[in-house]
Amino acid sequence: MNKTTRVMPAHKHIALVAHDNYKPELLRWVKENKDALQGHFLYATGTTGRILSKETGLAIKSLLSGPMGGDQQLGALISEGKIDMMIFFWDPLNAVPHDPDVKALLRIATVWNVPVAMNRASAKFMISAPQMAEEVSIEIPDYDAYLAERV
Template identity: 45%
Template structure:
Protein backbone atom coordinates (compact mmCIF):
# COMPACT_ATOMS: atom_id res chain seq x y z
CA UNK A 1 0.00 0.00 0.00
CA UNK A 2 1.45 3.34 -0.96
CA UNK A 3 -0.87 5.35 1.28
CA UNK A 4 -2.08 3.57 4.38
CA UNK A 5 -5.83 3.36 4.78
CA UNK A 6 -7.50 4.01 8.10
CA UNK A 7 -9.29 1.42 10.18
CA UNK A 8 -11.45 2.41 13.16
CA UNK A 9 -11.66 0.15 16.22
CA UNK A 10 -14.37 0.45 18.86
CA UNK A 11 -15.28 -2.03 21.59
CA UNK A 12 -17.97 -1.55 24.17
CA UNK A 13 -17.90 -2.67 27.77
CA UNK A 14 -17.14 -6.38 28.06
CA UNK A 15 -15.89 -6.57 24.45
CA UNK A 16 -12.65 -4.66 25.09
CA UNK A 17 -10.73 -7.85 25.95
CA UNK A 18 -12.01 -9.42 22.74
CA UNK A 19 -10.84 -6.41 20.70
CA UNK A 20 -7.38 -6.52 22.29
CA UNK A 21 -7.13 -10.26 21.53
CA UNK A 22 -8.37 -9.65 17.96
CA UNK A 23 -5.73 -6.95 17.43
CA UNK A 24 -3.00 -9.21 18.81
CA UNK A 25 -4.09 -12.06 16.54
CA UNK A 26 -4.12 -9.76 13.48
CA UNK A 27 -1.23 -7.49 14.39
CA UNK A 28 0.61 -8.06 11.09
CA UNK A 29 -2.41 -7.05 9.00
CA UNK A 30 -3.31 -4.13 11.26
CA UNK A 31 0.24 -2.78 11.05
CA UNK A 32 -0.48 -1.96 7.41
CA UNK A 33 -3.31 0.36 8.45
CA UNK A 34 -3.54 3.70 10.19
CA UNK A 35 -5.58 2.89 13.30
CA UNK A 36 -7.97 5.20 15.11
CA UNK A 37 -9.87 4.00 18.16
CA UNK A 38 -12.08 5.33 20.87
CA UNK A 39 -10.27 6.12 24.12
CA UNK A 40 -10.26 3.02 26.29
CA UNK A 41 -10.35 0.63 23.34
CA UNK A 42 -7.30 2.35 21.86
CA UNK A 43 -5.47 2.05 25.16
CA UNK A 44 -6.23 -1.65 25.42
CA UNK A 45 -5.10 -2.28 21.83
CA UNK A 46 -1.86 -0.37 22.47
CA UNK A 47 -1.20 -2.43 25.61
CA UNK A 48 -1.74 -5.68 23.71
CA UNK A 49 0.18 -4.55 20.60
CA UNK A 50 2.77 -1.89 21.48
CA UNK A 51 4.16 -1.91 17.93
CA UNK A 52 0.87 -0.67 16.44
CA UNK A 53 0.43 3.05 15.95
CA UNK A 54 -2.98 3.81 17.43
CA UNK A 55 -4.52 7.28 17.48
CA UNK A 56 -6.81 7.47 20.47
CA UNK A 57 -9.89 9.64 20.25
CA UNK A 58 -12.31 10.49 23.03
CA UNK A 59 -14.16 7.75 24.86
CA UNK A 60 -17.23 6.62 22.91
CA UNK A 61 -19.88 8.11 25.21
CA UNK A 62 -17.89 11.35 25.46
CA UNK A 63 -17.81 11.94 21.72
CA UNK A 64 -15.45 9.30 20.33
CA UNK A 65 -18.20 7.48 18.43
CA UNK A 66 -19.15 10.80 16.86
CA UNK A 67 -15.53 11.64 16.01
CA UNK A 68 -15.29 8.37 14.09
CA UNK A 69 -18.67 9.09 12.48
CA UNK A 70 -17.33 12.44 11.27
CA UNK A 71 -14.26 10.70 9.82
CA UNK A 72 -16.56 8.28 7.99
CA UNK A 73 -18.56 11.22 6.59
CA UNK A 74 -15.29 12.76 5.36
CA UNK A 75 -14.45 9.37 3.80
CA UNK A 76 -11.32 8.99 5.92
CA UNK A 77 -12.21 5.54 7.28
CA UNK A 78 -11.76 2.40 5.16
CA UNK A 79 -13.12 -0.12 7.68
CA UNK A 80 -15.07 0.12 10.91
CA UNK A 81 -14.67 -2.74 13.39
CA UNK A 82 -17.13 -2.17 16.18
CA UNK A 83 -17.47 -4.92 18.78
CA UNK A 84 -20.84 -4.16 20.36
CA UNK A 85 -21.67 -5.72 23.72
CA UNK A 86 -25.23 -6.95 23.14
CA UNK A 87 -25.73 -7.89 26.79
CA UNK A 88 -25.28 -4.48 28.38
CA UNK A 89 -27.33 -1.33 28.06
CA UNK A 90 -25.87 1.51 26.05
CA UNK A 91 -26.79 4.87 27.52
CA UNK A 92 -25.37 6.50 24.40
CA UNK A 93 -27.46 4.31 22.10
CA UNK A 94 -28.32 7.26 19.84
CA UNK A 95 -24.61 7.88 19.21
CA UNK A 96 -24.10 4.22 18.32
CA UNK A 97 -27.04 4.26 15.93
CA UNK A 98 -25.78 7.47 14.29
CA UNK A 99 -22.33 5.95 13.80
CA UNK A 100 -23.77 2.80 12.26
CA UNK A 101 -26.08 4.87 10.02
CA UNK A 102 -23.11 6.86 8.69
CA UNK A 103 -21.15 3.68 7.98
CA UNK A 104 -24.13 2.40 5.99
CA UNK A 105 -24.72 5.71 4.16
CA UNK A 106 -21.06 5.97 3.12
CA UNK A 107 -20.82 2.26 2.28
CA UNK A 108 -17.99 1.71 4.76
CA UNK A 109 -17.28 -1.97 5.45
CA UNK A 110 -18.42 -2.53 9.03
CA UNK A 111 -17.96 -5.55 11.28
CA UNK A 112 -19.95 -5.81 14.49
CA UNK A 113 -18.47 -9.06 15.79
CA UNK A 114 -15.25 -11.07 15.60
CA UNK A 115 -16.41 -13.47 12.88
CA UNK A 116 -17.36 -10.65 10.51
CA UNK A 117 -14.22 -8.69 11.38
CA UNK A 118 -12.10 -11.70 10.38
CA UNK A 119 -13.87 -11.85 7.00
CA UNK A 120 -13.54 -8.11 6.38
CA UNK A 121 -9.81 -8.11 7.18
CA UNK A 122 -9.15 -11.15 5.01
CA UNK A 123 -11.06 -9.56 2.11
CA UNK A 124 -8.71 -6.57 2.28
CA UNK A 125 -5.75 -8.86 1.58
CA UNK A 126 -7.18 -10.00 -1.77
Protein backbone atom coordinates in the same frame (compact mmCIF):
# COMPACT_ATOMS: atom_id res chain seq x y z
CA MET B 1 -29.79 9.88 -4.25
CA ASN B 2 -27.15 9.99 -6.95
CA LYS B 3 -24.03 7.94 -6.40
CA THR B 4 -20.36 8.44 -7.09
CA THR B 5 -17.29 6.46 -6.12
CA ARG B 6 -14.34 6.91 -3.87
CA VAL B 7 -11.20 4.84 -3.82
CA MET B 8 -10.09 3.13 -0.64
CA PRO B 9 -6.29 3.06 -0.63
CA ALA B 10 -4.29 -0.15 -0.32
CA HIS B 11 -3.31 1.01 3.16
CA LYS B 12 -6.72 1.27 4.79
CA HIS B 13 -7.85 3.60 7.54
CA ILE B 14 -9.43 1.23 10.05
CA ALA B 15 -11.55 2.17 13.05
CA LEU B 16 -11.42 -0.16 16.06
CA VAL B 17 -14.25 0.16 18.57
CA ALA B 18 -15.51 -2.03 21.40
CA HIS B 19 -17.98 -1.69 24.22
CA ASP B 20 -16.61 -2.42 27.69
CA ASN B 21 -17.68 -6.07 27.83
CA TYR B 22 -16.10 -6.67 24.41
CA LYS B 23 -12.77 -4.87 24.83
CA PRO B 24 -10.99 -8.13 25.79
CA GLU B 25 -12.45 -9.82 22.72
CA LEU B 26 -11.30 -7.02 20.42
CA LEU B 27 -7.87 -7.05 22.06
CA ARG B 28 -7.58 -10.78 21.41
CA TRP B 29 -8.64 -10.28 17.77
CA VAL B 30 -6.15 -7.44 17.28
CA LYS B 31 -3.33 -9.53 18.76
CA GLU B 32 -4.22 -12.40 16.44
CA ASN B 33 -4.24 -10.06 13.44
CA LYS B 34 -1.43 -7.72 14.42
CA ASP B 35 0.68 -8.51 11.36
CA ALA B 36 -2.24 -7.81 9.01
CA LEU B 37 -3.11 -4.57 10.80
CA GLN B 38 0.43 -3.14 10.90
CA GLY B 39 0.33 -1.92 7.31
CA HIS B 40 -2.79 0.16 7.88
CA PHE B 41 -3.73 3.36 9.68
CA LEU B 42 -5.59 2.58 12.89
CA TYR B 43 -8.06 4.71 14.83
CA ALA B 44 -9.97 3.88 17.98
CA THR B 45 -12.22 5.46 20.51
CA GLY B 46 -10.40 6.54 23.68
CA THR B 47 -10.24 3.69 26.16
CA THR B 48 -10.17 1.03 23.47
CA GLY B 49 -7.33 2.78 21.66
CA ARG B 50 -5.22 3.11 24.78
CA ILE B 51 -5.71 -0.56 25.70
CA LEU B 52 -4.94 -1.80 22.19
CA SER B 53 -1.89 0.41 21.79
CA LYS B 54 -0.48 -0.49 25.21
CA GLU B 55 -1.04 -4.23 24.80
CA THR B 56 0.04 -4.59 21.15
CA GLY B 57 2.48 -1.76 20.49
CA LEU B 58 0.50 -0.78 17.39
CA ALA B 59 0.31 2.89 16.45
CA ILE B 60 -3.31 3.86 17.01
CA LYS B 61 -4.80 7.34 16.84
CA SER B 62 -7.05 7.49 19.89
CA LEU B 63 -10.12 9.69 19.76
CA LEU B 64 -12.24 10.62 22.75
CA SER B 65 -13.96 7.85 24.69
CA GLY B 66 -17.18 6.79 22.96
CA PRO B 67 -19.57 8.20 25.58
CA MET B 68 -17.57 11.44 25.70
CA GLY B 69 -17.90 12.12 21.97
CA GLY B 70 -15.56 9.57 20.39
CA ASP B 71 -18.37 7.83 18.51
CA GLN B 72 -19.36 11.19 17.04
CA GLN B 73 -15.74 12.00 16.14
CA LEU B 74 -15.52 8.68 14.35
CA GLY B 75 -18.79 9.39 12.54
CA ALA B 76 -17.39 12.72 11.37
CA LEU B 77 -14.26 11.00 10.03
CA ILE B 78 -16.48 8.53 8.16
CA SER B 79 -18.52 11.39 6.68
CA GLU B 80 -15.30 13.05 5.53
CA GLY B 81 -14.16 9.86 3.77
CA LYS B 82 -11.27 9.36 6.20
CA ILE B 83 -12.29 5.91 7.50
CA ASP B 84 -12.34 2.96 5.11
CA MET B 85 -13.67 0.24 7.38
CA MET B 86 -14.71 -0.31 10.97
CA ILE B 87 -14.36 -3.20 13.39
CA PHE B 88 -16.96 -2.58 16.10
CA PHE B 89 -17.44 -5.23 18.75
CA TRP B 90 -20.59 -3.88 20.37
CA ASP B 91 -22.53 -5.40 23.22
CA PRO B 92 -25.93 -6.59 21.96
CA LEU B 93 -27.12 -7.67 25.41
CA ASN B 94 -26.50 -4.53 27.44
CA ALA B 95 -27.69 -1.01 26.81
CA VAL B 96 -25.11 1.74 27.07
CA PRO B 97 -25.83 5.36 28.04
CA HIS B 98 -24.66 6.56 24.64
CA ASP B 99 -26.88 4.20 22.58
CA PRO B 100 -28.06 7.13 20.40
CA ASP B 101 -24.42 7.86 19.49
CA VAL B 102 -23.81 4.20 18.66
CA LYS B 103 -26.89 4.11 16.45
CA ALA B 104 -25.78 7.32 14.73
CA LEU B 105 -22.30 5.87 14.13
CA LEU B 106 -23.71 2.71 12.57
CA ARG B 107 -26.17 4.78 10.51
CA ILE B 108 -23.47 7.06 9.11
CA ALA B 109 -21.25 4.05 8.30
CA THR B 110 -24.16 2.62 6.33
CA VAL B 111 -24.88 5.94 4.57
CA TRP B 112 -21.25 6.19 3.40
CA ASN B 113 -21.01 2.47 2.54
CA VAL B 114 -18.23 1.76 5.03
CA PRO B 115 -17.75 -1.96 5.69
CA VAL B 116 -18.45 -2.77 9.34
CA ALA B 117 -17.55 -5.99 11.14
CA MET B 118 -19.47 -6.46 14.37
CA ASN B 119 -18.06 -9.76 15.60
CA ARG B 120 -15.00 -11.99 15.31
CA ALA B 121 -16.36 -13.93 12.35
CA SER B 122 -17.12 -10.89 10.19
CA ALA B 123 -13.86 -9.23 11.27
CA LYS B 124 -11.96 -12.36 10.20
CA PHE B 125 -13.60 -12.29 6.78
CA MET B 126 -12.81 -8.60 6.33
CA ILE B 127 -9.17 -8.75 7.42
CA SER B 128 -8.61 -11.87 5.29
CA ALA B 129 -10.15 -10.45 2.12
CA PRO B 130 -7.71 -9.95 -0.76
CA GLN B 131 -9.03 -6.39 -1.13
CA MET B 132 -7.34 -5.47 2.16
CA ALA B 133 -4.06 -5.00 0.28
CA GLU B 134 -5.55 -3.37 -2.82
CA GLU B 135 -7.13 -0.12 -3.85
CA VAL B 136 -10.88 -0.63 -3.88
CA SER B 137 -13.56 1.58 -5.42
CA ILE B 138 -16.76 1.85 -3.42
CA GLU B 139 -20.01 3.56 -4.24
CA ILE B 140 -20.95 6.48 -2.01
CA PRO B 141 -23.59 9.21 -2.05
CA ASP B 142 -22.81 12.04 -4.45
CA TYR B 143 -22.93 14.89 -1.97
CA ASP B 144 -22.14 17.56 -4.58
CA ALA B 145 -25.14 16.46 -6.66
CA TYR B 146 -27.25 16.37 -3.51
CA LEU B 147 -26.31 19.97 -2.72
CA ALA B 148 -26.88 21.09 -6.30
CA GLU B 149 -30.42 19.70 -6.17
CA ARG B 150 -31.19 21.47 -2.90
CA VAL B 151 -29.72 24.89 -3.64
